Every structure is written in structure tokens, then in C-alpha cells.
Amino acid sequence: xxxxxxxxxxxxxxxxxxxxxxxxxxxxxxxxxxxxxxxxxxxxxxxxxxxxxxxxxxxxxxxxxxxxxxxxxxxxxxxxxxxxxxxxxxxxxxxxxxxxxxxxxxxxxxxxxxxxxxxxxxxxxxxx
Numbered sequence: 001x002x003x004x005x006x007x008x009x010x011x012x013x014x015x016x017x018x019x020x021x022x023x024x025x026x027x028x029x030x031x032x033x034x035x036x037x038x039x040x041x042x043x044x045x046x047x048x049x050x051x052x053x054x055x056x057x058x059x060x061x062x063x064x065x066x067x068x069x070x071x072x073x074x075x076x077x078x079x080x081x082x083x084x085x086x087x088x089x090x091x092x093x094x095x096x097x098x099x100x101x102x103x104x105x106x107x108x109x110x111x112x113x114x115x116x117x118x119x120x121x122x123x124x125x126x127x128x
Contacts, residue, residue, distance in 0.1 A: 031097060041090050048082070076128040084125065
């Protein structure tokens with residue numbers, strides 16, 4: 001689990017601890033397990049984005065064209081578009097999770113984060 005997930009999980013658990021109900025804690029814990037599965041599914045496409053962006057930056061430092069028409073640029077674009085599709089699918093799974101009231105703000109922030117990751121990936125695909 002990433003540091004971000006651990007921090008968000010701690011926050012959600014702290015919020016859940018504000019109530020009297022152990023069932024509320026159980027609901028939040030179940031929610032966090034589901035979120036963790038979605039985040040785990042995001043690790044591969046986000047690693048792809050990082051790799052492609054690093055390769056693109058390296059190519060630019062070594063004199064590559066800014067807007068690539070090369071086979072490498074097309075491969076980068078396709079990799080990013082595929083990663084974006086995976087990120088969007090993970091966002092859909094995240095949105096589909098039943099959210100306990102104590103974790104509603106956390107859910108909103110996570111959805112915004114994943115939406116931003118998809119947008120960033122789309123922007124990068126347009127640049128390579």
C-alpha cells in the first residue's frame with residue numbers, strides 16, 4: 001500500500017472513530033480494502049505513464065523532435081492511451097464502491113485524484 005493510501009486510510013479510520021458504532025469502523029475498513037484493490041490496479045498503468053514520460057523527456061534532451069511522428073512517438077502515444085483507459089476503468093470501479101458516510105470526503109478526494117491522473121495521461125499522449 002502506498003504512503004498516500006496509508007495516510008488516507010488513517011484519516012478515514014480516525015473519522016470513523018468519531019462515531020460510537022463499531023459497525024461504522026467495519027464499513028470504513030471494508031471500504032478501504034476495496035479502495036486498496038483499485039489502487040493496486042492503478043499501479044501498472046501509472047508505472048507505464050512514468051516510464052513513457054521519462055523516455056520522452058530523455059529523447060527530448062538528446063535532440064528528439066518535440067511533436068513526434070516517429071514510430072517511437074506513436075508507440076508512446078498508444079502506451080499512454082492504453083494506460084489512460086486502464087485508469088478510467090479503475091476510476092469507474094472506485095466510483096462504484098459503496099461509500100460509508102465517514103469516508104465520503106475521502107472518496108471525493110480519491111475520485112478527483114484518479115480523474116486528474118486520467119487527464120494528465122491524456123495530455124501527455126497528445127504531447128508525445
